[in-house]
Amino acid sequence: MENKAYDELLKASLAGTSFAHLVELAASYLNNPLVVIDNSFNIIAYSKNLQSTDFIWLEAVSRGYITIEFGATLNNWDELVAPDQNYFDVSQISAKTRRFIRLKYQNRLVGYLNILEEYSPLTQLDDKVYLFVAALLTKELLFNFQQLNLDNFCIREEEILMELLQDRFADRVHFISRIQGCSLDHNYLFHLGCIDFLHYVSYNAHRSLIQESLQAYIPESTSVFYDKQLVILMKSEEECDYQKLNQFLHSSSLTMGISDPFEDLYQLKTYLKQAQAALRLGALVYQDSQISFYERCKPYHMFEHFETNELLRFCHHLVLKLKHYDEKNDTSYVETLRAYLLFQKSIQKTANYLYVHRNTINYRIQKIKEIMGVDLDQYDLDAHMLQSCEIIQYIHFRNRNTNERKDSLR
Template identity: 30%
Template sequence: MDLHLLITRLGDMQFEIRVESDFAVELLGYKMLSKGQQVFLPHIIYYGYASQLPEVLPDDTVINIISYCDVEIRSDFFTKNNLNLILIKKDFDAELIFEKLQQLFIEDQQIISDMKLLLDALFSEMGLQYITDVASAIFENPVFIVDTSFKYIAKSKMVLTNDPDLQEELNLGYILDKNVQSIKKSRLDEKVRKNNYPFYLSNKATGKGMLIVAVSIHQIEVAHIALYELNRKFSENDYKLLYNLGNIVSQELQKNELYKENKGLVYSNLLADMLENKVGNIKDIHQRFRVLGYTLKENLYVLATSPKGYKSSKARHNIAEQLIRLLPGSIYVIYRDTIVLLLSRPKNTHITEYEFQELEAYLSNINQIAGLSICFSDIWEIQRYYKQALKASELGVKLNDSKYIFKYENYSIFHMIELCGEHENLWNFCCPTVRVLLEYDKKNDTVLLKTLYHYLKNLKNPTKTSAELHIHKNTLFYRVDKIKNIIGSNLENGDELAEILISVKILFYLGESADLK
């Protein structure tokens, strides 16, 4: 501890600071002052009678002295610029002061010993729960760690209390909604943050208190540690040790990419838990989101982008913030190096064409791609739709589509084809019509298969088809008649047309028909 802290902890003693050179000096121990002493160590506090002080003090080192005033001290001592001198009044018990001094250093040594155990737990790489278990054993009281989404991310085991709310929370793994509301109403988080040191919270109903300290990563609050006053009353050491535990937990959480990346975003941890199916016992997930300040509407989408070339956390957050400005009503988490947005819209309200255009323009400007799931309504299914968004991007890139946002609804057929390809040779699924026309085009340098694909894709609309192919309508009719003659079909059977379109999609997936698009 430093000299300033020592004086603070000796606060109930009657002393007078007469000379202050450097109260920030770190003290490693204490010694009794010897009469006429000439050698002083800068990190030791010396205690003794004023009559034991030497005639002349050395000038080459900082000297720290607590002196009991049994005689008048020479006035020239008060001008020394390397001396920290604290005087204790003559009518105070000298032995009591010394006992107090001893006790403070014993406690300080205990803190050092306990800190070593906590640091060993940190460096053991056994995780946050192990650190929590070690801390609980040191404090002899339960320890809980809660993130900014009010989820218990670590907690002492086998805690039995007379607080039914706390017991229910420990079983659920989340702070109860009513208690979250109470925390917000009382601005407890704000008080803990401003205090910058363990904050004592009393529970009148149970007669038990809690010490709470904030955990921050790069000055951004990500969690709180709560020490529950269950087995014994808190000591002064508990405050200091809990403060240090906050720094240790911060180091541990920085090993977790989720906490390192999202740095206290209240929705992030809940979203990440849902993406990993780790939410557990939350009965009403809609209420949980409302408590955190976000209302889930009927229409949900997941958008995912993995920014290439933007490796810094700040850059990814900047992209995410811009995306939620373009898509109002969305929240995000950076999960496995991917920005994942959850977009929520009221019933019968979807992403507008204008929003798609703005989104496409922004992604084009930063040269990034994104995948978008189909619309869904059950938030518990978010993992499935997250995978849809990823798959849409993957297939869009594979098919060399010149877009920046890929909608899964446009790629679900290719996903189905991909799954089939895991078990069979996809070429075997191509219908005879497509095979015949593909072979004919190769031999005769024609584009009949391409013509047929666009003709069927446009529901046999000659105007749209001829415009897409940049040919005259008469040329289109000529080609269609020729196709009918070659394949021996009038192209009126719906099942046959579906087979042709699916077969062309297979060719697209296999990368053998880029010239058909």
């Protein structure tokens, strides 16, 4: 029976049969239900000849995509699967084990093959059998994708977004030609959002709370996974509920960076860098928010292009004097001065920001005046001093991150 199923599968592939029929034959060969998932985590084909009673499997097939939560887990494949292993067996979703195999072409991920252990044990077949089926489906998947390119028929927004992120357009003319077959209106004003899912692991394949929240709080958005991050194309004219989105991100321990507004979709990668910078540097600007806007992070993004010694040369000499005092006495007067200047020398707002009593701020400001030898109320270089404090804060932030990365490699 196995040889017959193999022969039928091979003949069908050579004969150019439809992708859907090929998936049916592959399921018969493996004697288990299977689905094919693209790199945007949409289910593009599934076997109908071999039925499953697994509720979560049936639910996923019905809605046509897997959850963002579990998609993020697959996106962290290299952290979860040994380098010499070609598949990822998952038993945490339901009582039935699932085997995932990456579909790759020339080292580029094009999707996943998901096989459910329904009729036969997954260990019954040799690993080479699964890899053969995966390779065959990858080839057919690419051929079907090329046919869609030629026909420009019903191209999904996620495909355009992924192609832009992967630099797969030869030039702007190619991009304009391709987008004609897509429902994406490139005449909008957009923002690009970016949520970090590095090290994220969840086996929630039942209901995507993340997707539901994005749809509710960012209407008309399109999202794909790229480089362990969820990239979200947002239409700026749509009303986003940032307050509720921030609450949800906080409850999920997630952070988000948002780019400046833009009109030219072809320049998407430029605004991805902005969103990633906001995500990376947001902690320097936003104290109690999970959402960071690039507009507020621009000075720190500029600082990234300079070495520490170069940055310090831009600092006011009195702020450097305060920095040296902090280092010698284990104090944090530069941080206090930054907050004081940021809130236009309001003692109460500075105290609220630093979570200390206003009398403590009064004492610190008096001490800062003594150390620097200047009356801050009479000084007219507040902007330069604030920028100097922010440079020093950024240097501390960069040094801390560098040390954390070194520790993680030990």
